[in-house]
Each structure stands twice: as structure tokens, then as C-alpha cells.
Amino acid sequence: MNRPLVGAIAVVCHRDRIILVQRGKQPSAGMWGFPGGHLELGETALQAAARELLEETGVTAHPLDYLTNIDVILRDTDGVITQQYLLAAVLCEYQQGTPQTADDAEQAQWIAIADLDSCGLPLLDQVAEVARLAQTRMQNR
Template sequence: MTAEKTPLVGAIAVVAHQGKTILVQRRNPPSAGMWGFPGGHVELGETAMNAAARELQEETGVHARPLEYLTNVDVILRDDDGQIECQYLLVAVLCEYQSGTPMPADDALQACWLEVDELENSGLPLLDQVADVARLAQARMQTR
């Protein structure tokens, strides 16, 4: 009997500050080499908001205050035969920058501030929906 695969819950920290957002280049599979928001698994007993802030600090050294749930991102990864390898529900958390300079740590190869309006033309291999979520965060911060 094989183990049943179930979706995993992760949290991503979406920091929108002065027209920029923090992205990291992933070190480890399943998205090694791709650029996306700092984030990771939600631990048992931890809220997604707290997980986002913790992952941001662990991956970049930046401190931010989680403000609100922004959106969800479904990630379904398939093998070459189309079979589902893993599935994630990523909870995007809008975070207010407090302090720190992004420096790669934990499972990040690189970490930096990038202009939200230039993400799609940056030439970086972005994970799915990164530019859309960054624009949503920027718009939400402008109405706060």
C-alpha cells in the first residue's frame, strides 16, 4: 500500500515597500533556481501569518509585520508523465517592512529588493503568479 499524497500548506511573505518587493532565488527543489517570495511550510500550531514573517526572517534576515491575508496560490507540480508529484496551497501574507537588508540565508541563493513594475521584464525566471501577487500587494499597501 502506498502512502496517500495530500496537499501541503505553505506561507509566503509579500513585502511591498516604496514600489519594491523582496524576492529570493530558491536553492532547493522543487523550484530550485526560480525567483519567488520568501516562504515555506506552516508548522503545526503556527498561523500562516506568523509562518510568513518567520520564513522571511530566516531566508533574508528582514523583519516585517504580517498585516493581512492577501490571496492564495495553488501550486501543482507534475512529472514528465503528467502525474502529480506534489501540491501546495500557498497563503500569501501582506507584510509591512520594518528593518533589515535582504541577505540570502536558509534555502535562498539570492535575496533582494526588486521594482514591482519591472518584475515581468526583469529577465529573472519567476515562479507562477509572482508579478500578479506583487502588484496586488502594492495596490493594497497604497490603500492602507
């Protein structure tokens, strides 16, 4: 029986910019989104977000809190569900490092949040909304 998978994404907001990666593997190869991946057994989503961030970009950040959850339901051309994920978006505080391509990311870079709607990158669903939520949360800390 197929079941939804649980993952975590690291939303690192620093100086009104966020770190995005271009996915190198399916699903969504070529699309830009937050670094992240599956939880490992015994790992919290906060721990997974920090680990995946480091593995994919070489950047170290401290996970602060859960930001939101994102439901991702992928369907084939006939509308049949092929994969389903529940992603915990984790707000992370930047500590050190420059985004470098690693693991399954094709590219990694800082992007100005104000430029997300006009940057021309193919963004995954909800990236801009989650980035703005992170920016607001960081400003209110």
C-alpha cells in the same frame, strides 16, 4: 496517501519594491519567488510568513493580512502529480533589515514591481500578479 501541503509566503511591499528570493532547493530550484515555506504545527500562516521571511532573508516585517491563496500543482513529464501546495500569500509591512541570503535561498533582493515583467529573472507563476496586488493594497491602506 499523498496530501497537499500548506505553506505561507511573505509579500513585503515597500517603496514600490518587493523582496524576492532565488530558490536554492527543489522544487523550483533557481526560480525567483517570495520568501516562504511550510507552516509548523500550531503556527498561523501570518506567523509562518514572518518567520520564513526572517529565516530566508534576515528582514523583519509585520504580517498585516492575507492577500490571496495560490494553488501549486507540480507534475512529472507524464502528467502525474508529484507535489501539491496551498500557499497563503501574506501581505507584510517592512520593518527593518537588508535582504541577505540565508536558509535555503540562493539570493535575496529588492525588486521594483514595475520591472518584474522585464527584469529577466525566471519568476515563479503568479509572482508579478501577487506583487501588483500587494502594491495596490498597500497604496489603499
